[in-house]
Amino acid sequence: MLVALATLVGLRAVTDLISLLDALAEVTIEIMPMALFSRLLGIFETDAKAVLLVGLIVVITLMGAWIGPRLLPTTTSRVIDIFRPVRAILLLSAAGIAFLYWAIAERDSAGFTYVQLLTAAACVVAGAVVYSVGTPLIARLLSPPPDASELSGGTPRRVVLRAVAGALVVIPAVVLGREVWRTRSGGFLSERRSGTLSTAITPTDEFYAVSSNFRDPTGDGGPEWRLTIDGLVDRPLVLTLAEVQAMADPDLAVTLNCISNEIGGPLISTGLWNAAPLGRLLAEASPQAGVVDVVFEGRDGYTDSIPLQKALAPECHLAWGLNGEALPAKHGAPLRALIPGIYGIKSVKWLERITLVDTNHMGYWQDRGWTDDGTIKSISRIDTPVDRDVLRPQPTEIGGIAWAGTAGVDRVEVSTDDGETWTAAEIAERPGPYAWVVWRLPWTPTDGTYDIAVRLVDGTGALQLDTGDPTLPDGATGWHRITVGVI
Numbered sequence: 001m002l003v004a005l006a007t008l009v010g011l012r013a014v015t016d017l018i019s020l021l022d023a024l025a026e027v028t029i030e031i032m033p034m035a036l037f038s039r040l041l042g043i044f045e046t047d048a049k050a051v052l053l054v055g056l057i058v059v060i061t062l063m064g065a066w067i068g069p070r071l072l073p074t075t076t077s078r079v080i081d082i083f084r085p086v087r088a089i090l091l092l093s094a095a096g097i098a099f100l101y102w103a104i105a106e107r108d109s110a111g112f113t114y115v116q117l118l119t120a121a122a123c124v125v126a127g128a129v130v131y132s133v134g135t136p137l138i139a140r141l142l143s144p145p146p147d148a149s150e151l152s153g154g155t156p157r158r159v160v161l162r163a164v165a166g167a168l169v170v171i172p173a174v175v176l177g178r179e180v181w182r183t184r185s186g187g188f189l190s191e192r193r194s195g196t197l198s199t200a201i202t203p204t205d206e207f208y209a210v211s212s213n214f215r216d217p218t219g220d221g222g223p224e225w226r227l228t229i230d231g232l233v234d235r236p237l238v239l240t241l242a243e244v245q246a247m248a249d250p251d252l253a254v255t256l257n258c259i260s261n262e263i264g265g266p267l268i269s270t271g272l273w274n275a276a277p278l279g280r281l282l283a284e285a286s287p288q289a290g291v292v293d294v295v296f297e298g299r300d301g302y303t304d305s306i307p308l309q310k311a312l313a314p315e316c317h318l319a320w321g322l323n324g325e326a327l328p329a330k331h332g333a334p335l336r337a338l339i340p341g342i343y344g345i346k347s348v349k350w351l352e353r354i355t356l357v358d359t360n361h362m363g364y365w366q367d368r369g370w371t372d373d374g375t376i377k378s379i380s381r382i383d384t385p386v387d388r389d390v391l392r393p394q395p396t397e398i399g400g401i402a403w404a405g406t407a408g409v410d411r412v413e414v415s416t417d418d419g420e421t422w423t424a425a426e427i428a429e430r431p432g433p434y435a436w437v438v439w440r441l442p443w444t445p446t447d448g449t450y451d452i453a454v455r456l457v458d459g460t461g462a463l464q465l466d467t468g469d470p471t472l473p474d475g476a477t478g479w480h481r482i483t484v485g486v487i
Contacts, residue, residue, distance in 0.1 A: 020124050022215040023100050024056055029212060038260045038471045050180050057176055064131065088132035089125070096124040195386045197399040200429040200438055201253065202269035204323045209330045210258050210267060210344065212364060217299045217350045220326070220334040227318075227335060231295070231356035234286035241334050244318060247276040252317070253432035255403050257376060259343035259365075260471050264381050264480040268403070270435045274321025275338055279312040287356050295355045295363075296337050296348035304346050304363035305372075306339060308356065315340040315406060315434050318351065340434035341406035342374040343475060371474035376405030378464040380412060380439075380454045380480060387482035395444045398425070400454060400480075403436035408459030412439040418451035418481075425454075445486045453481045 029037070029052070044051050100120060227244060229237040251272050258267035282294070287308060294311040297303045310316065317338040320327050327333040332349025339346045345365050366372045380402035385391060402412045409430075413422040425441040455464045465477040 019120070020096050020100055020127065021053075021056065021060075024060075025052055026213065026215070027099075028052065028056065035470075035472050053180050057180075064135075085132040085136065089128045092128035092132065093125045096128060097121045100124055195384055195389075197383045197397075197440070198401045198436075198438060200270065200431040200435075201272050201323065204271075204325065204328065207269040207271060207322070207331065208256075208258060208267045210260065211300075211330070211349070212302060213300050216330060218329055220329065221299065221350075221352075225334055225352070227351065228353045229281060229285045229355075230353070232288040232291050232358060233282075233356055234288060235284065237281070237285050239281075241320060244276050244281070244335065245274075245320060247280050249275060249277055249317065251275075251321075253435040254315075254317075254338055254340050255434065255436045256338075256344045256347060257379065257403065259345050259370060259374065259475050261379070261476065262471060263379075263476050263478040264482075268379065268381075268401070268436070270431060271322045272324065272431075273317065273319040273338055274324075275317035275319035277314065278316040278318055278337070279314065281318065282308075282311060282354075282356075285356075290358045291356045292359055293357050293361045295353075295357055295361045296346075296351055297353040297355065298332070298348050299350035299352050302348060302350075302364050303361070304348050304365065305357075305361040306342065306346055306374075310339070310342075341376055343371075343376060345370065346374050369473055373474065376403070377469075377475045377477050378402075378404040378407075378456055378458055378462070380456045380464060382452060382454050382480050382482055385452075385482070385484050387484070389482075389484045391445060391484055391486045393444075393446050393486050395442065397440055398443050398452060398454075399428075399438070399440040401436045401438055402454070402456040404456060404458035404464075406434065407462070408433060409437045410457045410459050410461065412437070412454065412456050414441045415453045416443065416445070416450045419453055419479075422455075447486050449483065449485050451481060451483050453479045455479045 040048060040051075225241060227237075227239045227241075229239070251274055253270055253272050255268065255270040261267035278294075291308045293305040294308055295303055295305040306316070318335055319338040320333075320335050322328065322331055327336065332351065335351045336349045337347045337351055345363075360372070362372065381400045382398065383400040384397065398414055398416075402409050409427070412425040412427065414425050415422050423441060425439040427437050428440045429438040455466070457463055464479065466479045467477045469475070469477040
């Protein structure tokens with residue numbers, strides 16, 4: 001089974017099409033209870049996608065080991081039973097192709113041509129052939145020879161055959177290991193350097209990226225890409241990227257925060273975006289009376305929406321650039337929605353269509369139990385020091401970030417005695433009205449153990465909540481707390 005999985009991975013790399021392994025991962029994410037999904041994301045963070053892939057590989061390998069003796073010939077004679085491998089190829093190919101096409105139809109059927117669908121099916125057949133033919137052959141290689149005296153050039157036949165069988169295990173394991181590493185470094189999440197104070201603008205390679213897909217769209221859509229604005233509008237629009245860019249606003253700093261971000265978690269970043277105001281584009285299309293929601297649809301089939309009133313607000317944009325460069329593929333190239341003050345689930349990536357509707361649209365995550373409102377809950381985080389740090393009794397600094405959505409941050413307060421007393425921190429940087437603030441507090445501790453906490457007061461005077469709500473269904477609440485020792 002390892003050889004068959006490695007074959008599927010290799011063919012996926014050559015064809016750049018969805019593989020059966022990708023489809024299994026997609027469906028696993030689809031059917032996973034949202035509470036479990038959110039919990040696993042909080043536990044594994046940057047390794048979440050790779051952990052899922054490893055788990056699938058282990059499960060599929062065990063299933064292959066169980067199916068093999070029941071579906072394939074087990075004889076060790078020189079006469080190979082042809083009928084059983086052929087039957088296995090037909091059964092596994094039919095099941096695999098049916099499952100693959102069902103998974104594609106559920107998420108992205110419009111994104112595949114007939115040639116691509118046939119190619120993906122051929123890859124499934126190739127994997128079935130490798131498994132059905134290779135499994136009995138490897139079993140023969142590992143079985144004792146009928147005559148222990150058989151030699152080849154003075155080398156025992158068994159040693160040679162087992163070396164070949166070993167290579168058929170090691171090489172696929174290396175291929176699959178590289179795929180796991182590619183999956184991890186390619187991007188369910190991007191990684192922030194732990195223990196360092198966040199900068200006002202997050203470097204692109206540290207900007208978090210979360211996706212509901214196991215295999216995200218690649219590239220930027222090419223010269224054929226268009227943005228369609230339709231639905232309840234008087235003038236439907238079909239725009240090129242250049243036409244969207246012609247409406248550009250000055251670059252703006254915007255913070256995005258994942259709704260699955262735990263208290264103190266890394267799934268929040270601030271970028272400097274090249275973008276055009278969404279309201280201006282919608283005005284060009286002339287919305288009709290009765291519009292309720294503006295629905296965003298991505299190239300991956302993902303949808304979400306915001307009310308028309310929010311869409312017309314000056315802070316909402318469509319972005320094609322991040323930190324002075326073209327929008328990277330994993331961040332939604334060539335165009336994404338950028339909705340400040342609302343969790344990242346609403347800032348749809350790989351944007352291709354905007355539809356105005358007269359109903360309250362329920363998107364991908366709303367169908368799975370998450371909020372449709374998505375308004376940010378205030379968040380503050382201690383970046384340095386980190387939990388369980390051991391410090392010296394000398395001048396140091398406590399620092400981090402705070403964000404309250406479009407309400408803004410009035411002040412940040414820090415406690416070093418588990419909330420008994422609070423000290424106002426310095427707001428070191430304010431990159432913009434739709435972005436977090438970076439705060440600092442000089443501190444000279446003496447020997448002992450300290451329970452440090454942080455909270456903010458937003459621009460309306462509201463104190464950050466410490467109710468301990470989980471991420472599901474509408475974002476976590478709570479003050480970030482750490483414990484450090486000083487000796």
